[in-house]
Amino acid sequence: MADTRKFAIVADIGGTNARFSRVALDTLALDKVAVYPCADFATLADALSHYQQQQGLTALKDVAIGIACPINGDEVRMTNFDWQFSIKAMQAGLGLDTLLLMNDFTAVAMSLPALAEDQKIQIGGEAANPEQPMAVLGAGTGLGVAHLVPFGQKYIPLPGEGGHVDWAPQTEQEWFIYQQLAAEHDHVSPERLLSGPGLEAIYRALAAYQKIDTPPLTAGEIGQQALSNSSALAVATVEQFYASLGSIAGNLALTLSTFGGVYVAGGIVPKLLPLLGRSEFRQRFDAKGRFSGFNRQIPVFIVTAEQPGLLGAAVYLKQTLAG
Known part of the structure; x- marks a missing residue:
């Protein structure tokens, strides 16, 4: 656990594409970036699971996602795509220790001090x-x-x-x-x-x-x-x-x-x-x-x-x- 917690998975989900990356939490360096059409997956959980398996990152259990819609509780409904889900149910289904969801521009705002x-x-x-x-x-x-x-x-x-x-x-x-x-x-x-x-x-x-x-x-x-x-x-x-x-x-x-x-x-x-x-x-x-x-x-x-x-x-x- 000590080794895997040096890394996590982050994502930026828009109405057309889903972007995923591994991040080194000490340096914030991004690698293993992959971009998938949202339409290729029935759910966001499916897209995340596919990314983990494709990149060999199933051991990573901390995930943060910026997504193009308001985040006002556990239920998430995308504005310009048909994905909707419960954050708690997604976290439990994927066996994640941490699953953070935020509006996509909240994520952009958080990037400013790190630029x-x-x-x-x-x-x-x-x-x-x-x-x-x-x-x-x-x-x-x-x-x-x-x-x-x-x-x-x-x-x-x-x-x-x-x-x-x-x-x-x-x-x-x-x-x-x-x-x-x-x-x-x-x-x-x-x-x-x-x-x-x-x-x-x-x-x-x-x-x-x-x-x-x-x-x-x-x-x-x-x-x-x-x-x-x-x-x-x-x-x-x-x-x-x-x-x-x-x-x-x-x-x-x-x-x-x-x-x-x-x-x-x-x-x-x-x-x-x-x-x-x-x-x-x-x-x-x-x-x-x-x-x-x-x-x-x-x-x-x-x-x-x-x-x-x-x-x-x-x-x-x-x-x-x-x-």
């Missing part, structure tokens, strides 16, 4: 104070938001649904986008813009705003055309995306005085990173009226780590096992 310098890029602000609160937001299929508060030698994650607050337009162009989105949805939240579907929605709205007759594009196509500078409309779409992202990130900074830093994760921003510098992202982050000077002090980091969810699940598990 190496080459896993993040600072965009403005002063040096981060590791003893102060942190915020993380990430645009992908949706917009994830969470905070992290240091407490002695531990960290307390504050999960939430900040991607679904009200979105406030600030320019004539944004008012036009708002009206377009309001005609499609009963509530216009930041997620309606700051996500893959959001990029597509911005593109359609800007085409109408500029009176350009063009077929809709996928988020990937918009990104490719913006990066290659082959479409002025795609470039304008990404610039609007970054402006809105900066405003929301700045709101998070104010909400909890995040002098530990605001971290931008998710799949979209790292792919569009070359266009960040020409955007209004940091300007909009700072533009908070009487508190603009306050926000100018707060650093923003772009998370470039490949698997922050796995790393954060490992940090949470290590903290829990330490008591």
